[in-house]
Amino acid sequence: MVLLMFFDSAHPQVNPGVCRYPLGMAGGQIQDEDISASSQWSESTAARYGRLDFDDGDGAWCPDVMAEHEALKEFLQIDLRTVHFVTLVGTQGRHADGVGNEFAQRYRIKYSRDGSRWVSWRDRKGRQIIEGNRNAYDVVLKDLEPPIIARYVRFMPVTDHSMIVCMRVELYGCEWLDGLVSYSGPNGQQMTLRGQRVDLNDSVYDGAMGYSLTEGLGQLTDGAWGLDDFTQSQVYGVWPGYDYVGWTNASFTNGYVEMTFEFDRVRNFSSMKVHCNNMYTWGVRIFRQAICYFRSESDWEPDPVSFRPRVDRISPSARFVTVALGNHMASAIRCRFAFSDAWMMFSEIAFQSDTAVYNTSLVPRKRGHTTGIQPGDDPTHKVDDSNTRILIGCLVAIIVILLAIIIIILWRQVWQKMLEKASRRILDDELTARLSAQREAFSYRRSSLSSEVESSSTYERIFPLGSDYQEPSHLIRKLPEFALSTEDTEMSTSSSPQKSSTDDAPHYAEANIVSEKNTAGGSTSYSMAAVCLTVPPGREGALEEFPRDQLTFKEKLGEGQFGEVHLCEAEGMQHFLKEDFGGNGDKPILVAVKTLREDANKNARNDFLKEIRIMSRLRDPNIIRLLAVCVESDPLCMITEYMENGDLNQYLSRHELQSESSTSNEAPTISYSTLCSMATQITSGMKYLSSLNFVHRDLATRNCLVGENDTIKIADFGMSRNLYRGDYYRVQGRAVLPIRWMSWESILLGKFTMASDVWAFGVTLWETLTLCKEQPYSNLSDEQVIENTGEFFRDQNKQVYLAKPACCPDPVYQLMLNCWRRNAKERPNFTEIHSTLLACQE
Structure with a gap:
């Protein structure tokens, strides 16, 4: 419980999809004295019996006989003691083991945050009646x-004629840790965009509405964040602009929007997060400045906090802007948000304060007091001092135990790292001595070992190699653990594979784990050894800072867990690098700009910089090249080549195979020899990567770019693009795996090697020769693909192979089959594949 409390305090934004916990009617956390009603049929049908799935008393709460004109006056009221975010309600009738047969066919809900002002709940279309x-x-x-934010909730049965109704109920949600009870400010306005009406008003606001909003909560606290395109919504069937509240600068002579936020008590505020739209191509930008005033008693403090967000001229993505509030004590905050363009739009505002640490909904309720709080009584939050002391003592004891456990774990990790460093130092010294004495011998050994070099990963610790093969039926349940090191890596291109299970694993992974034979047991073990990495001639990581103002945004290519990829035009890149990229030297060139989000953690920043260092080493005609960086300020950026014809998957899918009998002019055609040339270029690039002991991990046509004269360069933008989400198997919303391209040992054992890249190339070659007209194994579901990998392991001739493409000669299809051999050592390396494809072209 304590850990969950701290996690909640670190992430104050409420996620309606997760905030669905029962609040205690059935579980007993809500006490009898917190349940009241307008009336009751008898003592045995009093309010306290209105608990879901309970059949105490006569089995439910039943109001007195309801006349038609009194139908909306009867209610069952629940006091949650603190303000909660309620996302779901459950109802049930009076069954009483078959004796009763009363239930509410329809009902309404009213709610209140202070016990005096009540609001009728309405759905997004304004309807109040809920089918029961x-x-x-x-x-x-x-x-x-929308969900409701309330301390008091009333269930009000609705009937069309006199009848007896009975109810048992439950509320689902979580505690509202922000403490915000209302916000006030100008109502949203209407925009006309390309002839389309965009309503940016606060449509679910539960306070007074007019030109201004007063004493309510609504769109800015519903837990839903708007999309980059504010005319679109994640909610089905709503109007353009639904997710945002927006204002135009032309309506405010002072140049800012002022909003006031009222809280349940005095709090120590550390930050405010504002989710802003930034579609600046349509005149919408994040605010230029925020000035916030604080009120703790009755007067506003004279000294405000001022904050200016960093200007981002590259990404038009919506984002959270964190405003530091300097730990001010206040029960109300008034902020002025200054315009930086024609429009300003917010979709969510959340606050973080110290009182959000304790989840008070877990505090035991008092017993022994008078049952029910009648309407009109002044509700107060009473606390039993003795219970509070016991609770605090228990919390302190739990925290002390947790701290002791954490200290022990950290102590063990420190010792493990010291031992690892010592062993690595010994190995490094030994290898250095060997290199100085036997350089030629090592070069020969390195070429023979290259096919056996494997990248380190968490998988090998979770799934030991060899006899501990995981059956596919069990594997599907274990994939969340197995996939930790590939968790939404999305766009990483190069990095050391030595990572913890919570870091993102790269696609280009430097293989620095050397396979060694254990002389005692004969089994294969993996030890840390420094593999000699050949650095290409030229600059070695000495990339210059490119001026950000010379980048012009064109479109978003994709996004991942820690950043985004944008297609931009770069002005003056030829003069910057003093190289000729072809065409007009003064003409801007297309580049891909990968950015790291400003709120990325320290590990992500280190990985990003490490990726830049390694990418700067890669120089090959068939590998996307890193051109420049922007690292002097946030967001960190790396600028790479981008090919004008896009990715190979989309390029081929627009073509038809050229043949003598082809007479259709509707689609462009492409010859078999061109397809074979493209595949040969892919193997050339992979041969270069394998010579450096790099493992790509996600080789596919979506990760190959096409330039002039059908030039192919290998990249890794595929996972970050929504277009290819279907190519990745998502495990419980976390890890994504390209299972249709992965070797059986990568899926079942977590082994990523150059041999597994060869397997992926076989699938890529199949895609190329089928012109990407269908997904690999399109007749199999993701689960069936995983089951098929088990057949490869068992090798009983039951495995399913991809069928031979229509234009594929037998020698080339045999090459594919060789890439998919069960034994990784029997698969050809990229040098052999390259030679085979060159021979097929002749």
């Missing part, structure tokens, strides 16, 4: 869209 039960025993769950 159809019998007395089934539980009916209803999502509240």
Whole structure:
């Protein structure tokens, strides 16, 4: 419980998809004295019996006989003691082991945050009536869209005629840790964009609405963040602009929007997060400056906090802007957000304060007091001092135990790192001595070992190699653990594979684990050894800082967990690098700009810089080249080549195979020899990577770019693009794996080697010769693909291979089959594949 409390305090934004915990009617956390009602049929149907799945008393709460004109006056009220974010409600009738048969077919909900001002819940289309039960025993769950933020909730049965209704209920959600009880400010406005009406008003605001918003909560606290394109929404069936509240600069003579935020008590505020749209190509930008004033008692403090966000001229993506509030004590905050363009739009505002550490909904409720709080009573939050002391003592004891465990774990990790460094130092010294004495011998050994070199990963610790093969049926359940080191890596291109399970694994992974034979047991072990890395001639990581203002955004290519990839035009790149890229030397060239989000953690920043260092070493005609960087300020950027014809998958899918009988002029054609040339270029680039002991991990046509004269260069933007989300198997919303391109040992054992890249090339070659008209194994589901890898392991001739493409000669298809051999040592290396394809072209 304590760990969850701290996690919640670190992430104050509420996620409605996760915030769905039962709040205690059925579980008993809500005490009898916190449940009241307008009336009751009898003592045995009082409010305290209105708990879901309980059949105490006569089995439910039943109000007095409801006349038609009193139908909306009866209610069952629940006091949650603190303000909660409620996303779901459940109702049930009175079954009483078959004796009762009363239920509410329809009902309404009212809620309040202070016990005096009540609001009727409405759905996104303004409807108040909720469809309830159809019998007395089934539980009916209803999502509240939009969710409500309340301390008091009333269920109000609705009937069309006199009848007896009974209800049992439950609320689902989580505690509202922000403490925000209302925000006020100008209502959103209307925009006309390309002839389309875009309504940017706060449509779910539960306070007074007019030109201004007063004493309510709404769109800015519903837990839903707007998309980059503000005319689109994640909610089905709503109007353009629904997710955002927006204002135009032309309506404010002072140049800013002022908003006031009221809280439940005095809090120590550390930060405010504002989710802003930044589609500057349409005149929308994040605010230029925020000035915030604080009120703790009755007067506003004279000294405000001022914050200016960093200007981003590259990415038009919506983002959270964190405003530091300097640990001011306040019960109200008034902020002025200055315009930096024609429009300013917010979709979510959240606050972080010290009181968000304790989840008070877990505090035991008092017993022994009068049952029910009648309407009109002044609700107060009473605390039993003795229970509070016991709770604090328990929390302190738990925290001390956790700290002791953490210290022990850290101590063990320090010792492990010291031992690893010592062993690595010994190995490095030994290898250096060998290199100085036997350089020629080592060069020969290195070529023979290159096919056996493997990249380090967390997989080998979770799934030991050899006899501990994981059955595919069990593997699917274990994939969340297996896939930790590939968790949404998305766009990483090069990095050392020595990573913890929580870091993102790169696609270009430098293989620095040398396979060695264990003389005692004869089994294969893996030890840390420094593999000699041949650095290409020329500059070695000495990349210059490129001026950001010479980059012009064109479109977003994709996004990942820690950053985004944008297609930009770079002005003056030829003069900057003093090289000729072809064409007009003064003409801007297309480049791909990979950015790291400003809020990325320290490990992500280190990996990004490490990736830059390694990418700067790669110089090959068939590998995308790193041109320049922007690292003097955030966001960090690396600028790489981009080919004007896009990725190979989309390029080939637009073509038809050229043949003598082809008469159609609807689609461009491409010859078999051109396809073979493209595949040969891919092997040339992979041969270069394998010579440096690099493992790509995600070789596919989506990760190859096409330039002039059908030039091919290998990249790795595929995973970051929404277009190819279907090519990746997502495990519980976390890890993504290109299983249709992965070797059986990569899926089942977590082994990524140059031999597994050869397997992926076989699939890439199949894609190329089928002109990417269908996905590999398109007739199999993802689970069936994983099951098929088990057949490769068992090798009982039951495995399913990709069928031979129509234009594929037998020798080339045999090459594919060789790439998919069960034994990784029997697969050809890229030098052999390159020679074979060259021979097929002749």
